[in-house]
Amino acid sequence: MTALLDVRHLAVSLPGAGGQVLPVIHDATLQVSRGEIVGIAGESGSGKSMTAQALLGLLPERAQVSGSAVLDGNTELVGRSGRAWRTVRGTRIAMVFQDATAALHPMLTVGRQLTEHMREHLGLDRRAAEARALDLLDRVRIPGGRGALRSYPHQLSGGMRQRVAIASALACEPELLIADEPTTALDVTVQAGILELFDELRRESGLSVLFITHDLGVLAALTVRAYVFYAGRVMESGPTGELLLRPRHPYTAALLHARPHADDSWTLPEDGVTRPDEAAERRTQPLVTIPGSAVSPAAAPPGCPFAPRCAYAEAACTGELPPVTEVRPGHAVACRVLPDLTEVPA
Template sequence: MAPLLDVDSLAVTLPSPRGPLPILHDVSLTVDEGELVGIAGESGCGKSLTAQTLLGLLPPGAAVTGSARYAGTELLSLDARGWQRVRGAGIAMVFQDPSAALHPMLTVGRQLTEHMRVHLRMDRRAAGRRAVELLDQVRIPDPERALRAYPHQFSGGMRQRVAIAIALAARPRLLIADEPTTALDVTVQAGILALLERLRAETGLAVAFITHDLGVLSALTTRGYIFYAGRVVETGPTGGLLTAPNHPYTAALLGARPHGTQTGGTLRPIPGAPPAPGEAPPGCPFQPRCGYAEPSCGEAPPPLTPVGADRSVACVVRPHLEVAA
């Protein structure tokens, strides 16, 4: 069966005062119906821009090549009308900071029903009934009253639940969650993650979960993509990625991560910083920071090559990597 979302060789270039800046290079990824896929990497690696591309929300002047098919439809050739039909009803999005992503001056009810009425052609009553069901589904207490309330009357975690309800309102099949727990307290995070997993199990929703937190990646997703400097450097089932990484960058990320249950271990920060867009070295973008780099690494960006049945890595050296336990 064809995947619900099939991104192939996607490249995005943004305009800048100093000329066009390439941000995404040759990104390919898939999300199946009902699958929870993780996209991980440091800030600025192109995760969020990928999400924006998939919703047609790139800034004016952005140049996009490659292909992104959702349920058989080529997204990149959609006109404004076409995008309106896909957004919300096909692909929906949850933003990082619910306080910023909810309109402060419109009631929850208004924000929850306005696109339902456009996409699902519901009248006010039907939309209201569905809104109550949705709030109930995301475990907002007293949904009838919540509909009349404004976002600032909820706590951060509750706001994100409201934002998730809004994203689900027009029955999308794919939810892109862009770091939805980053702005929340740790105790609240777990609740949101559990909610997303439950929604996937109950409704068959596919979720693309963007995060910089490998712990969240392993807790929630079944398959993951590791992004570095606008490229996918490694992909595979999350369990394998995090226990036996094939790419030095994945291993370095794991080494730089604090271990929650362990004391006395050393944190190993990755030396250097990711290259700024447009300033990546000619070869492998990670090569200047990589302990295993060889002269051939500087020649050309290594393509993502299959390793075994379900994994791929973009590394020509393929060193034997030890992961700190």
């Protein structure tokens, strides 16, 4: 399958105090095919959001970006100027941010925010833009139609605001949608509805999605392939099912064991009912943690950045960066040891 987005050896550095240059993304390579939802997972500060911002030219001023990120085989994203981004950002690639409240302007109605860039980029008049805005609200299942268009963001619930943000991102029919932890602040029921919406958009319109999350349950429910980031590097990549059930990198395995109730299966029992005694037993089990603290990409030690926290680390792990090894077709691991990890219970 031809990649809609093909990122090769992406590196990002930010200006620091005293003229320092701080590396935050190291040699990231990833692909997203048409009609595919691909996940990026990892702890806070691992470089997930910074990668997304680099792909949209939203990095701070004086940021240094190298490598390549090609959209649809013909549009290089790295090195684009501010004016050149107008033909890509919002039209061919759009982004849904984590905090819809911050992403939406509090002083503008939903209708104004949905129609303004449609009129700018698609050349629609006011009536046509409003008709398309109504269609978008219906598409993301926001009731109320014209009443919703007249509302201000603070008059909507958190879930509705996030749906408005998704509608706004879809307004100019992008080929690729980047979703940066769009369900983090939502309750479980609303979160499930948002995830269902993303999958529905993929099935109905062939939309490609790069979905950033720290929630491995969300990763399992939505994505077909995934990339696990740590300290600005891709530690493991491959089909989501393989990553979650047969991880090969110690960091991926540690994340899986550290999630609450790590002995849970990824699906409910056949009858869909969790027994009270089973739930109570899981609540009494101690949480597993990863030793030490996550390291920032700029402060990563030589060699494998996870080595100081890794139970399988050897002397060679602290000297040179680990090679990237394909352990199965499409499943790659940046690890020198490749220990025999216990399978995550299914």
